[in-house]
Amino acid sequence: MNAPESETSEAAVERAVHRSTPHDSAVLHVTGRAVYIDDMVEPTGTLHLAPGFCPDMARGRIRDIDLSRVRQAPGVVAVLTAADIPGRNDWSTSIGGDPIIAENEVEFWGEVLFCVVAETRDAARRATRLALFEGEAEPPVLTAEEAKAKGLRVLDDYGYGRGDVARSFASAQRRFDGVIRNGGQEHFYLEGQVALAIPGETGDMHVYSSTQHPSEVQHCVAHMLGVPNAMVTVEVRRMGGGFGGKESQASQWACLAALGARVTGRPCKLRLDRDDDMVMTGKRHDMTTAFSVAYDSSGKILAADIDFMARCGYSADLSGGVNDRTLFHADNAYFYPNVALKSERLKTNTVTNTAFRGFGGPQGILAAERIMDTLAIVTGIDPLEIRKRNFYGPGRDVTPYGQKVEDNILPELIADLERSCDYAKRRQECRAFNSKNRILRKGIALTPIKFGIAFTLTHLNQAGALVHVYADGSVHLNHGGTEMGQGLNTKVAQVAADAFGLPLERVRITATNTSKVPNTSATAASSGSDLNGMAALAACNEIKERMVAHLVSTTNAAPESVVFADGRVSHTGGSLSFADLAKSCYEGRVQLSAAGFYSTPKIHWDRQKAEGRPFLYFAYGAACAEVTIDTMTGEMKVDRVDILHDCGRSLNPAIDIGQIEGAFVQGMGWLTTEELVWDDKGRLATHAPSTYKIPTASDVPAIFNTRLWDGDNREETIHSSKAVGEPPLMLACSVFSAIFDAVASLKPGVVPPLDAPATPESIMRAVAFMRRSEA
CATH class of the missing domain: 3.30.365.10 (Aldehyde oxidase/xanthine dehydrogenase, molybdopterin binding domain)
Structure with missing residues (x-):
């Protein structure tokens, strides 16, 4: 049962909730x-671990690893291999297939094949480079398209829908097809993956782990050691960021630290170097999304057929839940009367992709917003008007997965933001600017979000x-x-x-x-x-x-x-x-x-039947972004951002605004600057800050207005508040849509082939297409 709030009148006392209290740390x-873990005073005798991998192989078989020079290196105490694991050699949180230490088969560049335990971290890292490998490399499968052609999947395809999509397309007089590609994203937490394991006197193990899921780390360590869960304690005081990257994938590094402690009988710590962290840990799933849409003369969607092809990497990890949530949010704020949704979970020889803030939702919402932007171009109707005409509303209030949208505040919220940011006037100003400038072009977009709150795996709630x-x-x-x-x-x-x-x-x-x-x-x-x-x-x-x-x-x-x-x-x-x-x-x-x-009450989900109520409620929000692009260089600047976001009755407005603005900037990075590149041998080329660009202070718009929507959560939640961690990231779709709008201004009626991230190169490819269309 939900516990009732105090009956005390708020006018009589100053309450601890609904206040902008500073963060406790x-x-x-x-x-x-x-x-943080790396700041803790190390117990006497602490050893340090460093994982080793084959630098020349992303896919293939290992016949032999010569570790003799590694064992003889200065300061080395032990070298761990799969043979040292007494229990289960798997850190998977789902169906398996994630070895803590691989044995003979290499499935991606960076897969751990051994782990050095040494007196110092430097000695351990230096020793990993002394291993000699014999084996046969095979050409790696690197893209979702190649994996699909070869029939490689980590999980079966999944999808659902409603209505008669084929009949709707056959009878519709207006339709369009499109494709949008979005890249992955590196978590780039300030504190990398780290764990400290301290052995107990009777086989117990105390693990300090930088993890979002202490119980999962406990289970994985216990299974790896072959002991009951009760013999393993996992402790987390704080993390220096997680963003989903420490939900499942912290387990491997905690297992290695615990294995080192078991083998040596001494405390063991493993802290990944930044380059190794980026090479060895998963990212946001990159996807190629193909869509077909039928619509009427007013710009309302009649039918949609949407197919998401996800690069999952070499194993399933959390790809099932991530891709399911992509489907849950393929509608975003819009009603599709007839719809077919499909998700393909494809296997590649790249690091296994994992949870990332939004957990697949951003990819679905990005596709929905591209559909709206395309619809605006083919109809000649203002993009915001197109969005409003397709919103959920009375009689149009059931999602493709069968949940009724009962708490829809978007029409009022959008109207509020539209007025406060002066959208109509600024759109006219952008058009006037573009009519006078051939090189610099402005774009503006106001985009909504509707994000479901709950774990879609019901027992986690x-x-x-x-x-x-x-x-x-x-x-x-x-x-x-x-x-x-x-x-x-x-x-x-x-x-x-x-x-x-x-x-x-x-x-x-x-x-x-x-x-x-x-x-x-x-x-x-x-x-x-x-x-x-x-x-x-x-x-x-x-x-x-x-x-x-x-x-x-x-x-x-x-x-x-x-x-x-x-x-x-x-x-x-x-x-x-x-x-x-x-x-x-x-x-x-x-x-x-x-x-x-x-x-959590009320929620239920039958995945086989694709029906139920997977979410307790929806969080809503909207953002208006204005950008300027340079069509000669592809450079882009965000000029202004206005955000209105729904946190219900905020527990702590200052913290919530900080989460909203931080999420927005992180989402902006995903959609504009953060590009992951693998070479043809399957090696990650963008594995350091020198080659991978996250947003900096100079990328934050000078005009950045953020407000909280004033309204209680209609569901019985903690003091009528709403979740705020993930939903605001999708507000950054407004920046991507604004860039799309700026490029589209070069040739009215032509849809730019803009992919994410909208780097200068991506913008220039789209501009070149539009220039050819002009000719």
Whole structure:
């Protein structure tokens, strides 16, 4: 059951929630005192690990690895191979196929074939270069198109739809076809993959891991060591960013550290070098999306047939869920009366792609927005008007997967942003500018998002929390979520402080630890605050009930009169401090500890039938972006961005605005500058900051206006808030659509073949196409 909010009037007290409270580690972050795993004081005797791979092979068979020189290198204590693994040699979170240390077969450039354990990190890394390999290399399969031609898949195709698409196309007088390609994206977290494993006295293992999913790391390490889960404890105080890259793929590096600790009996730490991290870990799935659309004279879609071809890499990893979510968001904010959606999960000899902020949703939404932009060009109708005509609405409110859109606020939200950003006037100004300039061209776009909130694997929608109230009235809080800079710990602490009516500084939140809260889900799917906030509130309310019962028994106060606020507990007979009540409860032998639990209500999903309600609610938002491109060089500048985003009743407006703006810039990077390149031998060429460009401060628009939509979540969520981690990333589609608009201005009526990321090269290819069309 969802726990009710306090009955206390907000006008009477200052609440801990709905306030712009600073991040709990903000001062530590900016002063450099925040402790990450690589900052921890290393236990005496700590050894360091470095993984080794074959530098000349992306696909093939290894006949022999000569490790004699590696073992003899200075400082080397041990060299780990697959033969050293006592249990399961697989870090997979799904169907398997992800060896911790590969044996004979190489499936991508960078696959771990051995791991050096040495006295220092430098010695370990130097030793990895001394291995000698014998084997037969085979030509790698690198693109989704090649994999499809060869029939290579990591998972079966999947799709669903409704209506009669073939009949709609046959009877429609207007239709178009198109293709859009989007690249992948490197997570580029500031803190790379890292783990420290400390062996216990009876075979136990304590692992400090930079992971979004401590329970999954616990399971993988336990299975690898061949011990019960209870013998492995995983702890996470904070991560220096995750973005999905540490949801499943942190497990391999934790397993290697734990294996080193088991073999040597000494603490072992593994921290990947940045280049190795980029080479060895997965990315956002790049996709080629083909679509056919039938429409009427007003610009409304009659039917859509959309096929997503995803490069998944060498194994399944999380590709099932990622690509399913692409289909869930292929509609974005738009109603398709007749629709066929298909996803192809293709196997290539590249690193296995994985979760990334948005979890496949951005690829689906990008395709939907390209359809809208194309529809605007072929009809000659303003792109925003086209979007509004195709919005979900009365009688047009059921998604392709059967969920009714009951909470649609987009028409009001879009109208608000359209007015506040002066869209109509600025579109006219862009047209006037373009009529006078041949080289520089401006574009503007206002795009919406509708993003479903919940794990689409239903059993993951659960969370636990542990709350202690001490005799002095201070509160200790632990929950199953992980802090990666997004402010989750701050928000959950606010929930607990508000429940007890305490100032935030009286609540101490501690490192996520599998021995305190078991069987947790990943901090992902934007559900961290929703799940862990409700679990914490349930625990707090259980303790409050006991405290109230004790107060009533000792004072004869009316239970309904008891109010926790401003650090005090008031009732009909008077009041006392929260600390005094806590002490009285302790002396009265009242339990002041509780484990809270929450599972998301209402949701269900039958994947075989492709029907149900996979999401509890939708988060909405919109962004208007204006850009200028140089048609001689392909350079692009974002001139202005206006955002209006729906967080429900925000738990912490400052943190939410920070998440919105950060997500937008990260999405802008995916769509404009971040390009992954593999050479013809399957080697990642863009494996360092020197060759891979993420957005910097100079890329952020000088005019960047962000507002929160004012409105409660209609669903019963933690204090009526909404998730904010992933949805705002898709607001950056407005930048890509604005670039498309600028290129399209070169030849009205012609659809530019612009692919993402819209790098200068991509822009110039599209410009060249338009110039040829002019001729």
